[in-house]
Amino acid sequence: MKGGIYTDQKCSVCGHNLKDDGKKAVRCPLHPQQVATSFRVHFDRVKRRFKSYPEAQRFLTGLRYKTDEDTFDAREYSSKKPLSFANLASSWLTVKEDTVKKSSYNNLHNYMMKAIDAWGHRNIKEIGFADIEDFFILHRKKLSSKTLSNMRSALHDFFNWLVKREVISKIPNFPVIKVQLAYRQIIGKETQQAILEEIYRIAPFKVWLGIKWLCTYIAIRPGELVQIREQDIDTENRYIYIHHSKTGETKPVPILDEDIELYKQTGPSFPRSYFFRHDTGKGGISQGQEYGDKYFYKWWKKACKNIEIEGVDLYGGTRHSSAVALRKHFSPEQIKQGTMHQTNKAFERYFRIGSDDIRSIYQQASDSAKTVTHIQKTKI
Structure with a gap:
């Protein structure tokens, strides 16, 4: 034997x-x-x-x-615990650190640390549907449904990686996470313009220009815009190239002649320099350092406070509001092309039918109801 x-x-x-x-x-x-x-x-x-x-x-x-x-x-x-969840999760994070954006890695690290807290060095083969379901039940009161859904995707990707490496033979079943996304507060074009004018008055020129571009080029997200470099703005062919897009692919965004002229006012610089950078150094910020992810939002909030506008974040007040306003001039399909969404699901959450459109529908229903039908009564 x-x-x-x-x-x-x-x-x-x-x-x-x-x-x-x-x-x-x-x-x-x-x-x-x-x-x-x-x-x-x-x-x-x-x-x-x-x-x-x-x-x-x-x-x-x-x-x-x-x-x-x-x-x-x-x-x-083995004393080295090669099938330990904690050890395997750490190995997966090492792989991801070199293959995804820093912000995406930070989210993945956060999700996996929560899972390591729950399962520690438990044998990966022993973790099944019940364990995964209990894990999400534990966190559902603390985290939004969107975060839970993202965490589910990360864990599913991790188990799929284990299958490819032949650590396990199949992915365990995962619970369904129903996502309930809240809509952002939006504003009209007049209010948006008033905020832009206040930003122009109080903020550096490039801050105003960046937020103006967010209002205009609805394909660009704030986090993508702050990462562009001088060489990513093609004045000859009139494009901004977004290399750090949400999908990880380079996204060429056509730009207008008027913005080419505004860009030229900022003067020449090194091609590899970040376009949105601090011209002076103070308060722990070095001269030439790129804007942080929240830098536009900082000035947006300040301008909103100055002109007494509440409850509108940068994303909702620029990209979302502009997309909804364009409904008066373009079809949803055309606007989807402008936002460069890749899925209908993402776009449907992003784009809402405007109140005026709904009122038009209700008005038509009301007009149809005005036709009175008289029912003749007969004696039996």
């Missing part, structure tokens, strides 16, 4: 090796009264020490049983 129970001890009488009798002890074949008091089990690549023969025998029997049912995996018994 595969594997066996051994000892490092020898017979104190003749010096021979002690051998497993297969029943009760590891003893000397010539002097049966000489028995071992410490034991080790060898089975394939598995080696484990025991202080009693019954413990060693039960362990060996278990390994043989797993072999018979074709579930034996030597990695489960």
Whole structure:
């Protein structure tokens, strides 16, 4: 039979090796009264020490049983814990750190740390649907449905990676996460223009220009815009190239002649320099340092406060508001092309039918209801 129970001890009488009798002890074949008091089990690549023969025998029997049912995996018994969830999650994060954007990696790291807190060094093969469902139940009161959905996608991607590396044979079932997305507060074009004028009055020129571009080029997100470099603005062909898009692909965005002229007012610079950068250094910020992800929003909030506008964030007040306003001039499909959404689901959440459109529908229903039908009564 595969594997066996051994000892490092020898017979104190003749010096021979002690051998497993297969029943009760590891003893000397010539002097049966000489028995071992410490034991080790060898089975394939598995080696484990025991202080009693019954413990060693039960362990060996278990390994043989797993072999018979074709579930034996030597990695489960390694002291390095190669099948530990925590160890595998750390390895996956190392891979992701070199393949995704920093902001995306930070989110993945956050999700996996929550999972490591829940499962620690538990064997990855033991984590199934019930464990994953309980994990999301634990967090559903603390996190939004959108965050839970993103966390589900990350964990599913992690388990898919394990299948590709042949660590596990299949991905466990995952619970369904229903996403309930809140709509952002939007504003009309007049209010948007008033905020832009206030930003022009109080903020650096490039801040105003960047927020103006967010209002105009609805394909660009704030986090994408702050990462463009001088060389990404093609004045000859009239494009801004977004290399750090949400999808990870380069996104060429056509721009207007008027914005080419505004760009030229900022003066020449090194091609690799960030376009949106600080011209002076103060308050812990170095001269030439690129704008942070929240820098536009900082000035947007300040301008809104100055002219007493509340509840409108930068994303809703620029990209979303401009897209809804364009409904008066273009079809939803045309606007979708302008936003460069790749899926209808994302666009449907992003674009809402305006109130005027709904009123038109209700008005038509009201006009149709004005036709009175008289029912003739007959005597029976």
